[in-house]
Amino acid sequence: MSKQEPEDATAGRSDVELQHEVEQFYYREAELLDDRDLEAWLDLLTEDVEYAMPTRLIREKAAERSPFSETSFNYHEDRSTLESRVDRFGSEFAWSDDPPARTRHYVTNVRVGDPDGEELPVKSNLLLFWAQRENDDTLVSCERHDRLRRVDGDLKVARREVRLDHNVVPMKNISVFL
Amino acid sequence: MATEEDASPPETCDGPGAGPEYEMSDRARRIVEEQGRSLREEGMLPSKVFNDDGIFEAELRQIFGRHWVFVGHESEIPEPGDYAQRRIGRDPFIFVRGEDGEVRVLFDSCSHHGSKLCRAEQGNTSHFRCPYHGWTFKNTGDLAGVPLKHQAFKGLDPEEWGLHEAPRVTNYKGMVFACLREDAPDFEEYLGDFAWYLDIQLEIGKGGMEVVGEPKRWIADSDWKSGADNFAADSYHTGVTHRSALDVGFGAEEISGTAGQETHRHVTHVDAGSTSLRLLHPDDEIYYGYPNEFVDTSSLSEDQRRMAAACGAETGTIFPNLSFIHVAATDDPDDDLAGYLAFRQWQPLEAGKMQAWSWILAPADASDEYKQRAHDVGMATFAGPSGNFEQDDMAVWDGVSEAAGSVYAERHEFKLNYQMGRPGMSEAEIDEDWYGPGLGWDDNLEEGTLRTFHGNWNKAMSGEEVGMSYPEDHI
Ligand code: FES
Ligand SMILES: [Fe+2]
Numbered sequence: 001m002s003k004q005e006p007e008d009a010t011a012g013r014s015d016v017e018l019q020h021e022v023e024q025f026y027y028r029e030a031e032l033l034d035d036r037d038l039e040a041w042l043d044l045l046t047e048d049v050e051y052a053m054p055t056r057l058i059r060e061k062a063a064e065r066s067p068f069s070e071t072s073f074n075y076h077e078d079r080s081t082l083e084s085r086v087d088r089f090g091s092e093f094a095w096s097d098d099p100p101a102r103t104r105h106y107v108t109n110v111r112v113g114d115p116d117g118e119e120l121p122v123k124s125n126l127l128l129f130w131a132q133r134e135n136d137d138t139l140v141s142c143e144r145h146d147r148l149r150r151v152d153g154d155l156k157v158a159r160r161e162v163r164l165d166h167n168v169v170p171m172k173n174i175s176v177f178l
Numbered sequence: 179m180a181t182e183e184d185a186s187p188p189e190t191c192d193g194p195g196a197g198p199e200y201e202m203s204d205r206a207r208r209i210v211e212e213q214g215r216s217l218r219e220e221g222m223l224p225s226k227v228f229n230d231d232g233i234f235e236a237e238l239r240q241i242f243g244r245h246w247v248f249v250g251h252e253s254e255i256p257e258p259g260d261y262a263q264r265r266i267g268r269d270p271f272i273f274v275r276g277e278d279g280e281v282r283v284l285f286d287s288c289s290h291h292g293s294k295l296c297r298a299e300q301g302n303t304s305h306f307r308c309p310y311h312g313w314t315f316k317n318t319g320d321l322a323g324v325p326l327k328h329q330a331f332k333g334l335d336p337e338e339w340g341l342h343e344a345p346r347v348t349n350y351k352g353m354v355f356a357c358l359r360e361d362a363p364d365f366e367e368y369l370g371d372f373a374w375y376l377d378i379q380l381e382i383g384k385g386g387m388e389v390v391g392e393p394k395r396w397i398a399d400s401d402w403k404s405g406a407d408n409f410a411a412d413s414y415h416t417g418v419t420h421r422s423a424l425d426v427g428f429g430a431e432e433i434s435g436t437a438g439q440e441t442h443r444h445v446t447h448v449d450a451g452s453t454s455l456r457l458l459h460p461d462d463e464i465y466y467g468y469p470n471e472f473v474d475t476s477s478l479s480e481d482q483r484r485m486a487a488a489c490g491a492e493t494g495t496i497f498p499n500l501s502f503i504h505v506a507a508t509d510d511p512d513d514d515l516a517g518y519l520a521f522r523q524w525q526p527l528e529a530g531k532m533q534a535w536s537w538i539l540a541p542a543d544a545s546d547e548y549k550q551r552a553h554d555v556g557m558a559t560f561a562g563p564s565g566n567f568e569q570d571d572m573a574v575w576d577g578v579s580e581a582a583g584s585v586y587a588e589r590h591e592f593k594l595n596y597q598m599g600r601p602g603m604s605e606a607e608i609d610e611d612w613y614g615p616g617l618g619w620d621d622n623l624e625e626g627t628l629r630t631f632h633g634n635w636n637k638a639m640s641g642e643e644v645g646m647s648y649p650e651d652h653i
Contacts, residue, residue, distance in 0.1 A: 053564075055392050058299040072391025072538075074564045076554050081510050084426055085558075088566050091422035096569035136399065136576070167299060168533060169396035172572040174564035 007150040009120040025155045030105035038086040046158040051077040053162040096175040104129040120148040141165040200239040206232040214636040221597035228401040229530035229583035241638045242267025244359040248500040253388040259302040272296045276318035283356040284319045285342040351380045370449025371615035383541025384474040390553045394536045396563040400575035402524035402532040409501030410631040411454030411493040413437040413622035423566040427511030433490035438623045446626035447648040448616030453494035460488040467506020467517025472541040481613045497634040499524040509558035518552035520561035530579035599624025617648040629653045
């Protein structure tokens with residue numbers, strides 16, 4: 001793998017153009033996830049990607065502590081662990097993925113922040129419809145905090161924190177990426 | 179620290195444990211009797227027990243209302259004022275360390291009109307202030323303030339109106355358990371010989387074991403007993419249910435894979451528990467995958483040390499709903515295996531539905547780096563809803579409760595086969611040389627472990643004291 005040279009994350013685009021590009025990037029990502037084309041999804045992540053889903057806690061206002069755990073996660077991945085998870089789904093014995101879950105990723109409220117060095121901080125809201133069998137459908141709501149980078153001209157996710165709105169995960173298993 | 183001795187009932191209007199005896203419905207009683215008979219005589223289990231409203235209602239009272247239930251680990255609330263919301267069965271309790279340093283388990287309902295006091299999942303507070311009329315309780319449970327007391331509650335004696343405490347609380351080597359029955363046997367007596375196995379889990383880590391991060395929680399349309407029974411332990415399923423995780427390399431075949439190898443052991447009839455041991459050779463000194471510098475066997479007996487040295491994976495269930503897995507596994511097939519301990523609680527929500535809780539623990543004196551790795555390996559394997567092994571368990575158990583709730587299962591007394599290990603079924607035989615307590619088996623292709631759990635269930639539902647021993651409770 002060739003070393004990924006830092007590139008200007010905005011690529012000189014105007015705010016409107018950049019907003020459009022980022023949204024299209026997320027729609028494309030959602031399509032790959034919903035089509036379960038996970039190998040192609042991995043291509044949207046940088047080589048050094050960090051992908052995390054911290055445990056969310058209900059805390060009092062006065063607690064002055066983040067409701068997101070610093071030590072407990074449901075995803076705490078790098079590229080290699082993500083690839084291994086995707087490998088497992090390729091097995092004919094991955095019961096959590098067979099029949100394949102019917103998912104729909106609805107991405108909204110995309111907020112592109114000011115570039116920070118070579119990275120573009122972006123927040124988005126995500127609503128996931130998930131169902132595998134009969135009568136087990138559920139909705140999962142979260143906010144995603146991303147750092148996007150540009151590699152060979154294309155946007156990629158360098159870091160993602162999936163911030164669930166749920167303290168109790170409303171699914172029997174987490175076998176999807178958000 | 180609250181101990182067995184000083185967990186005396188609080189001075190309240192009506193001491194806990196004073197309620198009327200519960201009368202199970204005739205229908206539920208018949209199911210319990212049939213469960214006991216078919217388990218004993220045929221090694222079968224009426225599937226109905228996994229999804230029936232009458233059984234569930236009785237379980238809340240006969241099991242969760244009368245036996246020792248895990249509440250939390252003391253390392254979750256290290257500082258005075260630290261608290262966490264917990265459930266005993268479905269009942270709300272506050273697990274809290276008071277300003278006096280003592281750990282208490284308080285009933286989460288205001289002594290005035292019953293509002294819940296604890297509104298956050300975890301936190302730190304000197305007082306719980308009721309949001310309804312403003313009564314304020316210290317973190318010890320004492321009533322500290324009543325708004326407008328001189329006009330409204332002149333004659334009220336605050337000493338009599340503190341929060342109720344669980345009638346029995348014990349701290350067993352950092353694990354806090356509570357029991358809602360006043361005259362239950364002491365926890366040590368209840369746990370019985372299973373202490374020998376539990377002690378290994380809790381003492382093998384240098385400095386003891388400590389919880390890493392907050393518990394993970396998720397829900398499933400599976401009965402709480404499906405989890406307890408599977409961890410009790412079902413060694414037969416691992417090579418099938420978890421085949422994909424094994425193939426990709428999240429665990430070693432000889433540790434987490436196909437059952438029936440020569441060094442595998444099952445131990446049944448160990449009072450409140452049973453366990454499955456994936457043993458290797460003691461000279462391997464595997465100690466559940468911990469690096470040697472984080473292992474301390476000084477408090478263990480020679481036989482306990484011998485077992486731990488050979489153990490790559492152990493699972494077990496302590497009746498009713500606390501299970502554990504202690505295993506060497508990995509979050510990345512390209513990385514070394516690493517050990518972790520996970521406690522799992524199967525919380526009953528309704529018939530055929532549960533909420534799972536998972537705590538990951540690591541040796542307290544391990545480096546922060548190792549603790550985070552232990553967490554990550556746990557998360558990625560068996561100790562949370564995204565685990566590469568765990569995902570597939572939950573994907574199969576909900577089928578059990580769905581069919582169990584059917585009219586067909588009821589009308590045709592549909593029974594499940596729990597016969598493995600009974601005469602004529604498997605090659606597993608009693609291991610006369612087994613050096614631990616309980617009944618040791620010379621391989622793990624047997625289901626006496628699961629029958630031990632269901633035997634305890636029968637005792638509890640029948641109003642008897644829990645505790646399976648051989649040969650008295652041969653099943
Ligand atoms: S219910 Fe708590 S103060 Fe009234
Ligand atoms: Fe399993």
